[in-house]
Amino acid sequence: MDIEADIRARAEKARQASQSLAVIGTSVKNRALRAMADALEHRTSLILKANEEDLEAARQKGLRRSYLDRLMLNETRVAKMAEGLRQTAALPDPVSQGDYSTIRPNGLEIRRVHVPIGVIGIIYEARPNVTADAAGLCLKSGNAVLLRGGSEAILSNKAISSLLAKAAYEAGIPEGALQFIDTTDREAVDIMAHMNGLIDVIIPRGGAGLIKHIIENSSVPVIQTGTGVCHTFVDASADQDMALSIAVNAKTSHPSVCNAMETLLIHADIADEFLPRLVQVMREHKVELRGCEKCLAICPDMKPATEEDWSTEYGDLILSVKIVGSLDEAIAHINKYNTGHSETIVTKNLDSAHRFQREVDAAAVYVNASTRFTDGFEFGFGAEIGISTQKLHARGPMGLAELTSTKYLIYGEGQIRE
Secondary structure (H helix, E strand, O other), X not given: OOHHHHHHHHHHHHHHHHHHHOOOOHHHHHHHHHHHHHHHHHOHHHHHHHHHHHHHHHHHOOOOHHHHHHHXXXXXXXXXXXXXXXXXXXXXXXOOOEEEEEEOOOOOEEEEEEEEOOEEEEEEOOOOHHHHHHHHHHHHOOOEEEEEOOHHHHHHHHHHHHHHHHHHHHOOOOOOXXXXXXXXXXXXXXXXXXXXXXXXXXXXXXXXXXXXHHHHHOOXXXXXXXXXXXXEEEOOOOOHHHHHHHHHHHHHOOOOOOXXXXXXXXXXXXHHHHHHHHHHHHHHOOOEEEEOHHXXXXXXXXXXXXXXXXXXXXXXXXXEEEEEOOHHHHHHHHHHHOOOOEEEEEOOOHHHHHHHHHHOOOOEEEEOOOHHHOOOOOOOOOOOOOEEOOOOOOOEEOOOHHHEEEEEEEEOOOOOOO
């Protein structure tokens, strides 16, 4: 099979479908999303059978536990995928919504409205739920989509995407609007990344290696998402019980996701008291701790942290810990090593909280809450296409509005410019 010819043919179909999809009615899109949700629920057994084959192949390859967790589907996870599609159907349609209007002194009436981007390429790893989330969000925002999932989830993604496409087309979505690239050849990624004129933007979701490769090699515009070296800073004035609860949640509730905490910073004034408590509770949750020299002086049975640890997204039950002498040092450490995702401070000092939020450079900056809330659903956006960690076009959880561009509509009565 000629991979490039196949992907180009799919992209051309998506481009053609995008023209009709851009102006299709909200009721048709919502009907399609509900039909897609029904299809997932009615054929759950088919999806789980394909997923079990993917899981077995991944086990044979010796992939780590956290990766298997991202890959694994069950009835509950399939039901959540379906519910995400229904929630997306219930959200307001961003297409044609205005966000600016003015009448100029010369009488020109100017409006700015949201319009679909066109054709969106999603390149992702491991998580089969992304197939449903991305398809639903793209279709609701009027965009055609090319999905290219990771090889480890190929059977799961093929099953899900085929069910979604069939249901969407039967409900009135233009045929070709939802395309799944079903080759496991990595060449497909680079082919998509150079389809200028057919794909308008690429959104990668996965590990740092995948995202870095696409950013450095794509001629199609890229929205950077996902990599999360997230921090929690426990300030001197922190409620220590609260800090422990937040830290445990941020690290252990779902360690493989991008909004999980990877580094904990502790103010030196409370380190002697707080660190032993942290070590005890984290070990109860089977978390491996890697500490700086000051940490090892207090708790010598911790593993020593290396320079590499401060910039590592573990995606696992591993936590690096550092003692800092001040708020300034905490902010400086975070801004040096973070990936622009999510950061939090635990403090009773309002001035420290405001400084932290003002000076930390990240998409989401919390006070006294877990970083695990950085999520489209938790922010009230419904499902999300990813967490943008860059600064142009969109930053933070990307919902429907972030999958649109804008168009200016100008009304005149014969005005000419002198």
